[in-house]
Amino acid sequence: MSGLRFCFLTTFYPPHNFGGDGIGIQRLARGLARSGHHVTVLHDVDAYAALARGSVPAGEPEPVGIDVVPLKSGLGLLSPLLTQQFGRPVANGRRIGRILARGQFDVINFHNISLIGGPGILRYGAGIKLYMAHEHWLVCPTHVLWRHGRELCTGRQCLRCQLAYRRPPQWWRWTGLLERELVHVDTFIAMSEFSRAKHREFGFPREMEVLPYFLPETSEGSAGSGAERPQARPYFLFVGRLERIKGLQDVLPAFADEGVTDLLIAGDGEFGVELRSLASEMPRVRFLGRLPGAELARLYRHAVALIVPSLCYETFGIILLEAFRQSTPVIARRLGPLPEITTTARGGEIFSTTDELISAMGRLSGDPAYRDQLGRSGRRAFEEHWSESVVVPQYLEIIRKTAERKQEHRVLERLLPRQEA
Numbered sequence: 001m002s003g004l005r006f007c008f009l010t011t012f013y014p015p016h017n018f019g020g021d022g023i024g025i026q027r028l029a030r031g032l033a034r035s036g037h038h039v040t041v042l043h044d045v046d047a048y049a050a051l052a053r054g055s056v057p058a059g060e061p062e063p064v065g066i067d068v069v070p071l072k073s074g075l076g077l078l079s080p081l082l083t084q085q086f087g088r089p090v091a092n093g094r095r096i097g098r099i100l101a102r103g104q105f106d107v108i109n110f111h112n113i114s115l116i117g118g119p120g121i122l123r124y125g126a127g128i129k130l131y132m133a134h135e136h137w138l139v140c141p142t143h144v145l146w147r148h149g150r151e152l153c154t155g156r157q158c159l160r161c162q163l164a165y166r167r168p169p170q171w172w173r174w175t176g177l178l179e180r181e182l183v184h185v186d187t188f189i190a191m192s193e194f195s196r197a198k199h200r201e202f203g204f205p206r207e208m209e210v211l212p213y214f215l216p217e218t219s220e221g222s223a224g225s226g227a228e229r230p231q232a233r234p235y236f237l238f239v240g241r242l243e244r245i246k247g248l249q250d251v252l253p254a255f256a257d258e259g260v261t262d263l264l265i266a267g268d269g270e271f272g273v274e275l276r277s278l279a280s281e282m283p284r285v286r287f288l289g290r291l292p293g294a295e296l297a298r299l300y301r302h303a304v305a306l307i308v309p310s311l312c313y314e315t316f317g318i319i320l321l322e323a324f325r326q327s328t329p330v331i332a333r334r335l336g337p338l339p340e341i342t343t344t345a346r347g348g349e350i351f352s353t354t355d356e357l358i359s360a361m362g363r364l365s366g367d368p369a370y371r372d373q374l375g376r377s378g379r380r381a382f383e384e385h386w387s388e389s390v391v392v393p394q395y396l397e398i399i400r401k402t403a404e405r406k407q408e409h410r411v412l413e414r415l416l417p418r419q420e421a
Contacts, residue, residue, distance in 0.1 A: 005040075006029075006032060006107045007042065007099075007108045007109070008042070009110050010041070010042070012112060014060075015058065021112055024213045025041075025134070027215065033064065035392055035396075040068075040099070041067070044115055046073055046077070046091075071096070079091035080115040083118050084114070087119050087173075087177050088119070088121065092116070106127050109132060111131075113131075122182065129184060129187075130189060131189065141167070148160065152312065187401075187402045188207070188209070191213060191316040191337075192340060194313075209398050211391065211394055213386065229302045231264075236261060236262070238306070238307050240308075241269040242268055247310050250309050250357075254358050254361065261284070262285070263286070263307075266290070267289075301326040304364050304365045305330060305360075306328055306329070307361075308333060310335065314338065323378065324381060327376060328378070329348040329349075329364060330348035331349050331361065332350050332351075333350065345381035348378065349374075400412065
């Protein structure tokens with residue numbers, strides 16, 4: 001056979017996912033399949049069911065080259081709880097082991113493993129092993145370095161923090177289990193320079209490569225990307241989960257008075273009820289709920305700018321790329337990797353205070369030529385740095401370097417001719 005055999009292990013995978021990491025993993029799997037490789041994805045349905053409310057949203061069929069294996073133990077909530085407590089795949093370990101042994105995979109890529117197997121899963125399987133840090137779980141039990149649910153984490157208070165989140169403490173984090181299991185991984189990957197530095201700051205002992213997220217060059221479901229404007233009045237756009245850490249509550253006051261621009265909000269989440277209450281007397285604010293890809297593309301295309309006000313340390317920020325792909329600039333908070341991405345793209349402005357946000361909104365809405373200039377720059381940067389045709393080869397190059405270091409000749413034989421072509 002030509003191409004490599006990959007196995008992805010992750011807690012969440014569409015449609016059984018909540019945030020952008022699952023979508024990013026799916027895009028990588030599909031990008032590899034389009035490049036002639038085969039990907040098997042293992043994900044934990046019990047973990048999704050334990051956290052989800054309501055029915056599972058409709059998913060899309062995967063293309064040729066991708067096999068998805070949903071793990072369902074029959075234990076319901078108990079399965080992910082056991083994994084969370086013991087740091088290993090208690091309920092699904094044997095099945096995972098059989099699949100990895102039978103599949104003869106060239107590359108095993110661990111993604112979000114928190115509830116599919118914890119650190120104990122890192123010893124499973126053979127071949128080249130990668131770990132992608134979509135969140136800060138390696139150094140943070142609550143994943144996001146948002147201490148006590150109210151502030152940026154500047155130092156470890158992990159036991160108190162887990163109790164504040166009403167989560168059972170992960171006692172294995174005090175036993176050295178994670179550090180012992182890290183030796184089974186050949187290469188760790190951070191999603192941004194900021195995230196790599198943050199892992200180092202919090203004591204992660206291994207070196208990390210940096211590989212950004214990417215998008216296909218054309219929008220998924222792009223039929224609506226060039227359609228008519230969603231509304232006559234100019235508008236700014238927010239896209240994402242409605243959670244306190246996403247910072248939308250800090251943006252709403254900018255739309256409290258009369259003005260010539262609106263705020264459209266695409267997404268939903270547990271904080272949505274409170275946000276809608278805060279905006280109940282703001283006619284310039286519209287909540288649209290979750291939207292399909294084509295409708296999101298249309299919203300991005302015609303927005304004055306995307307506002308990204310996250311209060312926590314993101315590992316990347318896929319929605320910035322979604323805006324840049326549509327030649328739409330961004331106004332992002334001066335925090336985490338957002339300034340890194342915005343500055344690299346020269347595709348927007350950054351802010352720290354409400355006054356800075358309002359000033360940036362005024363400049364972009366009042367000067368269409370300036371707005372379009374930023375949008376064109378963002379589009380160029382997307383094509384140069386964050387498109388599928390750029391990032392997938394970078395990912396394969398990380399695999400090539402790892403294979404050379406481990407002298408995995410079978411991987412090199414299958415990979416090098418394709419890379420040279």
